[in-house]
Amino acid sequence: MPELPEVETIRLQLAPRVTGERIRAVRVTRTRAIRAHASAGEFRALLLHRTILDIRRRGKALLLLLNGDCSLLVRLGMSGQLVLADADAPVTPHTHVMLELSDGRELRYIDPRTFGQMAVVAGHDPAAMKELAHYGPEPLGDAFTxxxxxxxxxxxxxxxxxxxxxxxxxxxxxxxxxxxxxxxxxxxxxxxxxxxxxxxxxxxxxxxxxxxxxxxxxxxxxxxxxxxxxxxxxxxxxxxxxxxxxxxxxxxxxxxxxxxxxxxxxxxxxxxxxxxx
Ligand SMILES: [Zn+2]
Incomplete structure (x- = not known):
């Protein structure tokens, strides 16, 4: 299961590559991966044409901060992967969500066991999100005394x-x-x-x-x-x-x-x- 170092690695790799990119298409092939939403259509409508402003991590969760004061919360669960791929790269099995970016590449969410999920949430501040508000301090931060x-x-x-x-x-x-x-x-x-x-x-x-x-x-x-x-x-x-x-x-x-x-x-x-x- 991805823990803090794995999720932070993904954040460090993705942040310089996707910041400033616009989401120009959203494909969902397994709705269980977006189960916080009523439908794939709802999820797609919330993401389409948004620009990725930054990527943060809170615990094992990733937050893609988007314009319009919302964020894409990504939890990798037991076996999730978030991979940046060229559009013509073969799609690996268990790819449940694909976000096509304005530069043509795709951010792909892959999860064989599908315990993880993606959800669009309001705001940019993890402390104000009901999904993350109960979290304790970051172990590499100043509050972990x-x-x-x-x-x-x-x-x-x-x-x-x-x-x-x-x-x-x-x-x-x-x-x-x-x-x-x-x-x-x-x-x-x-x-x-x-x-x-x-x-x-x-x-x-x-x-x-x-x-x-x-x-x-x-x-x-x-x-x-x-x-x-x-x-x-x-x-x-x-x-x-x-x-x-x-x-x-x-x-x-x-x-x-x-x-x-x-x-x-x-x-x-x-x-x-x-x-x-
Ligand atoms: Zn020993």
């Missing part, structure tokens, strides 16, 4: 992993970067969130920021299913740098103990039983 993380870890009867993945506490982290952050911090992700010491919270915050920053620099992680592709349709590169995620049964890069992959609270988590306490 040690004090914030202490606050959301304290008093919760849940695990460290669950807090990291709770988008109301901090956005953009899913199972890849929750597992990796806990490894870097030396913390067992199954521990009760409120059991963390202040020093452990400091380590965890630093680990989150470090792993997300490095993953963006590597254009994100394409896991074993290769579902994630960047805006050029290419695989990411951070899978080569993962310490525990999808490394079950392989030796820990630090201590050599085999990485474990265990069911936990309805998910499965990866960790080193020696390095993480």
């Amino acid at each position: 040690t004090e914030h993380l202490v606050g959301v870890m304290a008093g919760k009867g849940t695990s460290v992993e669950a807090v990291l993945m709770d988008q109301t506490k901090v956005v953009g982290i899913g199972k890849i970067y929750a597992d990796e952050s806990c490894f870097l911090a030396g913390i067992d992700p199954r521990r009760a969130a409120r059991s963390l010491s202040y020093d452990e919270v400091i380590r965890l915050r630093a680990a989150v920021r470090d792993v997300l920053t490095r993953a963006i620099a590597c254009r994100g992680t394409s896991g074993h299913d290769s579902a994630y592709r960047d805006a050029h349709g290419e695989l990411g590169n951070f899978q080569c740098h993962l310490n525990v995620y999808q490394r079950a049964g392989q030796p820990c890069r630090v201590c050599g103990t085999l990485v474990e992959y265990r069911p936990f609270q309805g998910r499965r988590i990866h960790f080193c039983p020696h390095c993480q306490r």
